[in-house]
Amino acid sequence: MRRLLLSLLGGGVLCLAFPTFDVWVAAPVALALWAWAWAGSGLRRGAALGLAGGLVFFVPTLSWSGIYVGSLPWLALATLEALFLAVAGGLYGWLTRSGGVRPLALALVWVVTEGFRARAPYGGFPWLKLAFGQADSPFGRLVAVGGAPFVGFVIALSGGLLALGVQRLLRDRPVRRAGMPARRVLLPVAGALVLGVAGLAVPLPTDGPSAQFLGVQGNVARPGLDFNAERRQVLDNHVAATLAAQQDVAAGRAPAPDLVVWPENASDIDPLRNADAKAEILDTVATLDRPLVVGGLLEEPVGFVSNVALLFEPGRGNTARYVKRHPVPFAEYIPNRAFWRQFSAEVDLVTRDFVPGPAPGVFTVRTAGGTEIRAGIAICFEVAYDDIMRDVVEAGANVLVVQTNNATFGYTAESPQQLAISRLRAMEAGRSVVHVSTVGQSALITPDGTAHQVTSLFTQAVVRGALPLRDSTTLATRLGEAPEWVAAGALLALLLLSTRTTRTTRPAGPDETKDEDDDDAA
Structure with a gap:
């Protein structure tokens, strides 16, 4: 029962590390609770404990996924994600079946299972990676060194060290009463504290030539799945907000933008096949006399839909497109439709599947002064995928553009x-980010992770200003997936070594069993 309560508590504490609570220190504390709860539990009990803790974490933190579509998809997604924590709990419980907390084993297990969660099934769902709650913490700065997996590794290692210190504190009470030194307790705790501040030594440069950006949050008629129920209303909103911003430029109250960005689904009708929509966009570009990135849906290929970003340039029209590479399963397309229809006829609410794009999208334009802007495009949930974001940087992007439509998630986290x-x-990536939503939150983000001009939900607003353009690559970009592969290799070696040790170790005697049971009750 003690283990179960600790695992449930760990899941609840981890919720606090993510928006809108933003208590980043809750992450290593939660991992410490799990390291303590799962240690010595064995494979099956560890898996059950991991599942319980995972449900407490994922069910409330992913509650936005069922805000308009009901509880079944929400609970199914939360349960699926919690199953990966069940794997983590089982592996760690087996590796620590002797009863002692093993911080390195916890960190390796965490990175590997989180990596699997980001890739499977159907391309995975990396939302709520441990790193994604650390934008304001010293841990978060480590992302420039080894990416999100390295941040998760260090947090898990820190949590494991804290748990080890607590375990030794409880076990060593008779020794400390005899006047023996407390180094065994203090050393792991000190190690956890050092890891907690190590990120402060990581530089996050923000220098470089700058360009002016304008992000337009046009808003929608209403939140929910029918945000675009009124034909062309969303497009009209974005046109109106853009022209109002341009009036400030004409009056000298604001600098002229070098690139204007609309969000995902800013055009609620196909902007290439509907003459009225295309005319509105072209007129807006002519008034701006600057390039415009438009998010929209194209009625192509035949029988399918494409979620796209389109680049429009003055006097040239549509000059480039990016098709979303990772459509969301069960939302933008139904994988194995015939199979899943046996469980729910609601799969056919998605009448046409979205097709994945073939390649990273980088739109190249020049500022009035001749500076080259190479905007790497990501649409909505793609921002959560390590490889997609790394691909656009490797393709030459010197600024990132994230277009999203949050209207279907209402006033949620x-x-x-x-x-x-x-x-x-x-x-x-060491890149500025133009993060633009139909309904908020939108912001301009500098390469040190600072969000500027964060907008409110369901308001019409713009974000504007100068952002640095950077070409140098971080160590994280150069390493790519290497940290995850190293962790996977190390965990495999640890599992093989542990298996070999188990085969060559004699069975525990009655006295040894009693000691482990006594520790479990502590």
Whole structure:
């Protein structure tokens, strides 16, 4: 029962590390509780404890996913994600079946299971990676060194060290009463504290030539799945907000933008096949006399839909497009439709599947002064995928553009959770980020992860200003997936070594069993 309570408590505490609570120190504390609860539990009991703690964490933190579609998809997603914590609990419980907390084992298990969660099934769902709650913490700065997996590794290692210190404190009470030194307790705790501040030594430069950006949050008629029920209303909102911002430029109250960005689904009808929509966009570009990135849906290929970002330039029209590479399963397309229809006919509410794009999107334009802007595009949930964000940087992007539509998630934590991910991506890649939503939150983010001009939900607003353009790459970008592969190799070696040790160790005697049971009750 003690283990179960600790695991449940760990899940609850971890909720506090993410928006809108933003108590970043809750992450290592939660991992410390799990390290203590799962240690010595064995494979099956560890898996059950991990599942219980995972449900307490994922069910409330992903509650936005069911705000308009009901509790079934929400609870199914939360349960699926919690199953990966069940794997983590089982592996760690087996590796620590002797009863002692093993911080390095916890950190390796965490990185590997979080990596699997980000890739499977159907491309995975990396939302709520441990790193994504650390935009304001010293831990978060480590993302520039080894990416989100390295941040998760250090947090888990720190939590494991805290748990080890507590375990030794309880076990060593008779020794300390005899006047023996407390180094065994203090050393792991000191190690955890050092890891907690190590990120402060990581530089996050923000220098570089700058360009002026304008992000337009046009708002929608109403929140919910029918945000675009009134034909062209969303497009009209973005046109109106853009022209109002341009009036400030004409009056000398604001600088002229070098690039204007509209969010995902800013055009609620196909802007290439509907003459009225295309005319509105072209007229807006002509008035701006600057390039405009438009988020929209294209009625192509035949029988399918494409979620796209389109670049429009003055006098040239649509000159480039990016098609979303990672459509969301069960929202933008139904994988294995015939199979899942056996469980729910609601899969056919998605009448046409979205198709994935073939390649990273980088839009290249020049400022009035001749500076080259190479904008790397990510649409909505793509910002959570390490490889997609790394690909656009490797393709030459010197600034990142994240377009999203949060109208379907209402007044929930989804928007601030997504903005927090964009802030981590800025630090990870050493790039500015233009984060623009239809309804908020939108912001301009500098390469140190600072979000400027954060907008409110469901308001019409713009974010504008100069952002640095940077070409140098961080160590995290150069390493790519290497930290995860190293962790996977180390964990495999640890599992093989542990298996070999188990085979060559004699069974525990009655006295040894009693000692372990006594420790479990402590």
